[in-house]
Amino acid sequence: MAQITYRQALQQALREEMTRDARVFLMGEEIGEVTLTPSKVTEGLFQQFGPKRVRDTPISEEGFIGVGVGAATLGLRPVIEIMTINFILVAMDQVINHAAKIRCMFGGELSVPMVIRLPVAQGSQLTAQHSQSFEGWFANTPGLKVLAPTTPHDAKGLLKSAIRDDDPVIFLEGLQSYSERGEVPETDFTVPIGLAAVPREGSDLTIVAHGFAVRRALRVAERLEGEGISAEVVDLRSLRPLDMETVATSVRKTHRALCVEQGWPTYGVTAELASRIQRACFTDLDAPVERCGGAEVPMPYARTLESAALANDDKIYRAARQVLTESGMLGRGVGRDGGAPSGNGVVRSGTPARAVAG
Amino acid sequence: MSTVSPTERRLETNLSDDELLRLHRLMLLIRRFEERAEEQYTRDRIGGYLHLNIGEEATVVGTSTAIQPDDYVFCSYRDHGVALAMGASTQQVMAELFGKETGVAHGRGGSMHLLDVKRHFLGGWGIVGGQIPIAVGAALALDNLEKPGAVLCLFGDGAVATGAFHEALNLAGLWHLPCVFVITNNGYGMGTSVERSSAEPELYKRAAAYKMPGERVDGQDVLAVREATQRLLRLARDERQPSVLECLTYRYRGHSPIDPGKGYRTPEEIEEWRGRDPITLFAQRLQERGVLPDNGGQGIVEEVDREVQEAIDFALQSPDPDPSALYHHIYGEAAVEQFARMAPGAPFGERSISPGVVTQDTAAPDTPDEATLN
Ligand SMILES: Cc1ncc(C[n+]2csc(CCOP(=O)(O)OP(=O)(O)O)c2C)c(N)n1
Ligand SMILES: [Mg+2]
Numbered sequence: 001m002a003q004i005t006y007r008q009a010l011q012q013a014l015r016e017e018m019t020r021d022a023r024v025f026l027m028g029e030e031i032g033e034v035t036l037t038p039s040k041v042t043e044g045l046f047q048q049f050g051p052k053r054v055r056d057t058p059i060s061e062e063g064f065i066g067v068g069v070g071a072a073t074l075g076l077r078p079v080i081e082i083m084t085i086n087f088i089l090v091a092m093d094q095v096i097n098h099a100a101k102i103r104c105m106f107g108g109e110l111s112v113p114m115v116i117r118l119p120v121a122q123g124s125q126l127t128a129q130h131s132q133s134f135e136g137w138f139a140n141t142p143g144l145k146v147l148a149p150t151t152p153h154d155a156k157g158l159l160k161s162a163i164r165d166d167d168p169v170i171f172l173e174g175l176q177s178y179s180e181r182g183e184v185p186e187t188d189f190t191v192p193i194g195l196a197a198v199p200r201e202g203s204d205l206t207i208v209a210h211g212f213a214v215r216r217a218l219r220v221a222e223r224l225e226g227e228g229i230s231a232e233v234v235d236l237r238s239l240r241p242l243d244m245e246t247v248a249t250s251v252r253k254t255h256r257a258l259c260v261e262q263g264w265p266t267y268g269v270t271a272e273l274a275s276r277i278q279r280a281c282f283t284d285l286d287a288p289v290e291r292c293g294g295a296e297v298p299m300p301y302a303r304t305l306e307s308a309a310l311a312n313d314d315k316i317y318r319a320a321r322q323v324l325t326e327s328g329m330l331g332r333g334v335g336r337d338g339g340a341p342s343g344n345g346v347v348r349s350g351t352p353a354r355a356v357a358g
Numbered sequence: 359m360s361t362v363s364p365t366e367r368r369l370e371t372n373l374s375d376d377e378l379l380r381l382h383r384l385m386l387l388i389r390r391f392e393e394r395a396e397e398q399y400t401r402d403r404i405g406g407y408l409h410l411n412i413g414e415e416a417t418v419v420g421t422s423t424a425i426q427p428d429d430y431v432f433c434s435y436r437d438h439g440v441a442l443a444m445g446a447s448t449q450q451v452m453a454e455l456f457g458k459e460t461g462v463a464h465g466r467g468g469s470m471h472l473l474d475v476k477r478h479f480l481g482g483w484g485i486v487g488g489q490i491p492i493a494v495g496a497a498l499a500l501d502n503l504e505k506p507g508a509v510l511c512l513f514g515d516g517a518v519a520t521g522a523f524h525e526a527l528n529l530a531g532l533w534h535l536p537c538v539f540v541i542t543n544n545g546y547g548m549g550t551s552v553e554r555s556s557a558e559p560e561l562y563k564r565a566a567a568y569k570m571p572g573e574r575v576d577g578q579d580v581l582a583v584r585e586a587t588q589r590l591l592r593l594a595r596d597e598r599q600p601s602v603l604e605c606l607t608y609r610y611r612g613h614s615p616i617d618p619g620k621g622y623r624t625p626e627e628i629e630e631w632r633g634r635d636p637i638t639l640f641a642q643r644l645q646e647r648g649v650l651p652d653n654g655g656q657g658i659v660e661e662v663d664r665e666v667q668e669a670i671d672f673a674l675q676s677p678d679p680d681p682s683a684l685y686h687h688i689y690g691e692a693a694v695e696q697f698a699r700m701a702p703g704a705p706f707g708e709r710s711i712s713p714g715v716v717t718q719d720t721a722a723p724d725t726p727d728e729a730t731l732n
Contacts, residue, residue, distance in 0.1 A: 034549035034622045036613070058519030058555035059486045059547055087485070090521065125405030125457065127468050129484035297688050300679070301406060301468030302457035308681040 001185050007178040009152035010041045010117075013159035014079065016188065018049055021077065024163055025053045027064050028081035028117075032056040037083055038175060039119050061091040065116065069099045069168075072114040077163060084175065085118040086130050099168040100143030114169070115162045120211060121175030122262050123310055128298035131306075133211075133263030138170045139239040139272070145193060146239040148172040148210040152182035154237055157191030165193065174212045196243035198250065202232035204329065205320060206250040208273055209260040210236040213311065217260055220316045229324060239269060247273065248280040255286040256323045262311050265293030286327035292319040373581075375649045381423065381580050382644060382655065385415035385637045386662045388439040391448065394666050395438065395455055395469075399615055403674070404455045406468050411439035413610035414544060416636030419443050420583025421512060421540050421605070424591060428507030430478045430500075432493040434514055435470035436542075436609075437482030446474040452669035458676035465679040466687060478507075486547070487513065487520030490539070494526045497535035501598070508536035508594035510587070516547020518561050527602070531568035536594035538587065539565075541604040542577070548613045549622040565602035577605030578636040607636075 004012070018024045030036035032046035032054040046054040057064045061082060068078035082088045088095065099112045122131045139146045145167055149155040155173070162169040174180075199214065200221050207217040214235045221231035232250050236243065251257045257277050259270035270291040277289050295309040324330045392410040399408045411418050414436075422431060422443035433440045441451050446462055454461025455469050462472050473481040480496065483489035493511035500507050517523055518541060530537045541561050545552060552559045565572025571593070575586045583605055590601045608631040612619030619628075644650045651657060689697075 030548050030550060033554070036549040036617060036622075056550065056554065058550065059516045060519045060521070062521050063519075090485070090487075125468060127406055127470060127484070128466075129470075129488075130407070295684055297684060300466045300684070301463075301471075302459075302465035302679045303405065304457075304678040304681050305465065305684055308684045 001183040003181050004152055004184050005178065006152045006155050006174070006180045006182070007039065007041055009156035009182075009184050010039075010159055010173065011043070011045070012184070013156045013163070014042065014045060015048070017079075017160055017163045018045070018053060021163075023075060024077045024079060025055065025071075026079050026081065027055045027057055027068060029057055029059060029083055031081050037081060037119075039081065039117075039173065039178060041117075041173075041178075042081065061087055062094055065091040066094040066098065068114050068116075069094055069102070069112055072099075072112045072168075073102065073110050075113075077113050077115075079115045079117065079163060081117045083119070084130065085120045085134070085172070086132060088116070088118060095138070095144070095168075095170075096141055100141050102143075103167065104143060111166050112168045113166045115159070115165075115171050116168070117159075117171045117173060119173045119175040119178075120262075122294065122299060123176075123306065125301055125303065125306055126299070127301045131299035133261065133294065135170070135172050135211075135239060136261075136263060136268040136272075139242075139269060141240075143168065144240060145169045146172070147193065147237065148174075148239060149191075149237060150174065150177065150211060150214040150235050151199075152180060152184050154191050154197070154235075156184050157189055158193070158237065160188075161190045161193050164190070169193075172211055174215075176212050177215075191237070194238050194241040194243055196237055196246040197235045198232060198246065199235050200231070200233040202230035202254065204229050204254055205231045205256040205258060205323060206234060206247070206254045207231055207258045207260060207316070207320065208234045208236065208247055208250075208270075208277075210239060210269065211262065213260045213262050213316075216311070216313050216316055219313050220320060223313075223317055224320060229320075229329075231320065242272070242276070244276055244280060247277065251277055251281045252284045255284055256327050256329075257281070257285070257289045258316070258320050258323050259289065259291045260311065260316055260319075261291075261293045263294055264296045265291050266296060268293060286329070287323050288326060290319050290323045290326075292316050378644060378647075378649050379655075379658070381419055381584070382637075382640055382650075383658050383662065384419045384423065384443050385580065385640065386658060387448070387665065388415045388418060388442055389637060390659075390662050390666045391438060391442060391452070391669070394670060395452070396611070396615065398455070398670065404469065405457070406470070407435065407614050408455070408469050409434075409436040409438075409614050410609070410611045411436060413631065413636070414542060414577070414607045415439060416580035416640065417540075417542050417577040417583055417605040417607045420577075420580045421510060421587045421603075424584050424587035425478070425510055426507065426591070426595075427478075428505060429510060429591060429595075430480055430493075430496050430507060431510045431512070432480050432489045432496070433482060433512035434486070434489065434517070434542075435482055435484045436514070437470065437472045440512065441472040441474060441479060441482070444474055444477045444479040446472065446477060446479060448665050448669040449672040452666075453673040453676050456673035456676070457678065458673055459679045460672070460676040464687075487517040487522035489513065490517065490520075490522050491526040491529070493539075494530045494535055494537055497530065497537040497594075497600070498533065501533075501535055506595060508538065508591050510538050510540060510591065512540045512542055514547055515541055515543040515545070515552050515561060516550070516555060517541075518564065519547075519555055523564075527564070527568045527570070527600070530600040531570055534598040535600055536598055537600045538590045538594050539600065539602045540587070541602065542607060543604050544607050544609045546609075546613075546622065548617070551622070560604075562602050562604035568600075570599070570601050572602040572604070574604040574606065577607030578634045578639060580636060580640055 259273040418439035562572035
């Protein structure tokens, strides 16, 4: 298997699907003749496929996403790149009120086989209008599918699945991941939509995340291991549909759950997860499901403030310790400044508190 | 509703020497500020995006100095020059770029979101086209409140393709609102030329669709830009007639520091525009009129250099915003009580991990590897 970057993996998927299926075409700003997108995923494709298959657009997101919807209803398979997730906001009407609605509203007579690729990142002092993660808004919408690959392997396999899918797919790419390397088969493979992955197994705590937060979760799990705590990490890969089976299986094993997202947690992805976990795993839980996300503020510019606003490794680590403490696995106050709620040694739902570690 | 030809142009000859020198000094200040800001960016004292006005000084100064005290100004994220030309403190503007509490937006907004409410500069805005309807709203407020001023709304050639542009101009035309729309046409939106983004590349002609006068001026000629802007602002104030002014100019640098600005433009094109440098052109005219003091105004250059250096020193010495102020400026006063019942310990209903304590990231680089985009 070849070691390639996340960017190369996505580009391979586009090239292979465009070669396989003449209906697939690309649209977006700065994606073709000149490739000035932050992703640079489409570099070289204009030269290979020409201006009808790789269409450069003006700054008209509402217009060209709508054009994509229309082209899809006549059987083309548009793959649209929005420079970063922030700029899709001006086109939300076409996404939510048109793309997502068409199949049902017209009684199954029409469909929208379209992919919208959205690089997402927070940080780098990009400030309020350019530094946000509102993928939960899409995942809230019936009619859309929402994918978020973390590894080069999943990026390629899921993008191919998305392009072959007959419904509109929101495809979230990690802007911080484009240069990440990983093993990707050279064969024609797909990753099925709706399946989570477990990149790290563990027995004491389940950390559920998607996108860049998975990388953070893995780093935190490593740190916890140094303290004798075995954390399992679930990479959702797909937000809608959501693979609750994998999540619940993991939580039933570890009895503790921490849900992490980069975005604002209130009414967010982690809210959905927490609700479903408590229902699916109520009697298995040794502590309330914990959530960790970005501070609920428009992202500030100054480094001191931005750093405080991001759902960074440190916050995830503290949240993990909190779950462990609340379940009685850690002594009261350990890892926090004496602020731990009670719960030391508390026996929940007939499940004995687990051995104390760390 | 057509291009104003150079012969028709009524040059502003009634400006005093002091006024002419003020314009010259402002352009020099912007040039120097931008060069030093670029340097500070490479030294990692400024983060995020940094969109420079270098090459566009005549358009920036010609438009921004045409306003009267009752007028208001909006512009895009390429906003340093406008802020300085509007009279915002050089020190506070630099401090904002450095993300300091002493900055014009107290370190919250950075390079793209400068403002100076006292001087009626209502911002630098980051979403292409986003400020255009907002500017029209300000014009509506002036109209409803029967205030004497008008609104000057600046945006790039790229913004002309947005839906917001069309909707906003139609509203302004329909409601006869006092607003002048200035297209700073620097030839490109990132790497996309106007010819590749606009079905009608003579952008000022869009005005006709909204029953507005539309004009095109040489954006390298500060007096021509100023004269046209003043005239159109008067039209807006006195006759409630909005208008479009297209200024033809050029950015010497790339879109932002990550773009070298070369792949989509020929070296010849860049050289050609540099040959029409707005500051050099104006200095020549001042020289001809005998307005420039001592050896070509070297004293002004030195003064401006000092001013920018002092701004850098000020920014360096200014305090960073305190992390405990993370939740300041999110809502108005009433929110504290309104949100109080949502969750204990968390300022705005957020599930706080460690109430009152905001931690710094120790382990993770939060920097997207691409240091990113536009
Ligand atoms: C709605 C939206 N889409 C895309 C972007 C990304 N972007 C930032 S600046 C820019 C180019 C704008 O060009 P122009 O309006 O000509 O202004 P200039 O940068 O030349 O001053 C683009 C595409 C954005 N900020 N907002
Ligand atoms: Mg431009």
